Amino acid sequence: MTLIIVNFIKQHVETVPMKAAVIHELGTVPKYEDFPDPVPVDGEILVTMKAAPLTNLSKSRARGSHYDSYKQLPAVCGVDGVAVTSGGERLYCGGCRPPYGTMAERTVVSRAWCFPLPDGVDDVTAAAVPNAVLSSWLALEYRAKLRQGEKVLVLGATGNAGKGAIQVAKYLGAGRVVAAGRNEHALSALPGLGADSVISLSQSDQALAEAFAREAPFDVIIDYVWGHPAEVLLRALTGHDLKAEPTPIRYIEIGAMAGPNASVPSEALRSVGLELSGGGGGSVSRETIVAAFPKMWDLAISGKLRVDVERVPLAEVESAWQRQGTAGRRLVFVP
Secondary structure, eight states: OHHHHHHHHHHHHHHHHHHEESSSSTTTTOOHHHHHHHHHHHHEEEEEEEEEEHHHHHHHHHTTSSTOOOOOSSSSSSSSSEOOOOOOOOEEEEEOOOOOSSSBSEEEEEEGGGOOOOTTTHHHHHHHHHHHHHHHHIIIIIIOOTTOOOOOETTTTTHHHHHHHHHHHHHTTEEEEEEEEOOOOHHHTTTGGGGGEETTTTTTTHHHHHHHHHOOOOOOEEEEEEHHHHHHHHHHOOOOOOOOOOOOOOEEEEEOTTSOOOOOOOOHHHHHEEEEEEETTSSOHHHHHHHHHHHHHHHHHSSSSSSEEEEEEEEGGGHHHHHOOTTOEEEEEEO
C-alpha cells in the first residue's frame, strides 16, 4: 500500500506544470501561467531558476523587434539568469532552447553557456550584472581595444547598461568619460559612477550638437540608443574644414533604444576617420566572452562595480513588465 501511495504522489507531482512568464503573441505582455516542463536533449541540462533579469533584449524579443525574436509561440520569456543544477551547482546560464526561457521555475540551458558562480555574489546581483556590464566590457576591451587615457562617450548612459559602461570604461583606464542620457534625474547621479561630464539628450538638436562638439574629440563611442541622437552626434563630429586633421573614432553600436535606423553622413566616414561597428552576441567569440566573466565577478565582489537591482516575484511579471521610470534599476524576477 505504501508503494502505491508513493507512486501516485510521484506521478501526480510529475504532471503538475511549472509556472512561467509566457507570451502567446509578439507585442503582448507576458502572463504568469502554467507551461509544460522542459525535457533536456543532448548538450542541455535541466536547471531550477533562481533569478532572471528583465532586460531590453528580453523585451525586444517579446515585441518582435529583435533579429532573434521568437519564431515559436507560445514561448517563455527570458534569455539569461542564475540557476542551480540537480546536484546543487550554482550557475549563470543562458542558451535556452525555444520555446523555453529563463523566466520560469525550470528551464533547459545549453551546457556551453553555463558558467560557475563564485560564492561572493548573490543570485539577484549575479543575474543583473552580465547584461548590464558584458556588452560594454566586450565593446571596450575587445572591439575598441581601449587604451589608457583615452576619452570615451557613452550614449545612453542613464540606463542600466549605460551605467555599467561608465564604470567599466574607468576600470579599463579611460582618461575621461562623457555620459549622455535622456533621464534628467539619473544624469545627476552619473558623476558618482565615474562620469567626468554629462550631456542631456533631451535638449534641442542644435544645443545637443553644440554640447557634443564641445566635448569632442572622442576616441571611443559606446552607443545604446542609436536613432536620432546618433544622427545628431555624427553631424556634430563631422569635419567641415578641408585642412582638418582626421581624428579616428571607434564607434561601437550596441543598442537601439531611440530607433532601429540612423543615417550616417558620408562626410563623417571621410573627415573623422570613423570606424563604425556593432557589439552583440555574434560579434565576439565564445572564448572571448568566457574570459571576461572572472574579471566581471571579481569587480562585483570587490564592490568596484555597482548595479542597482530590484527583486520582483515572478508572479508579478505582468505589472513589472509594464512599469515605467525604473531609471537604470534592473528588475530581477525570482520564481
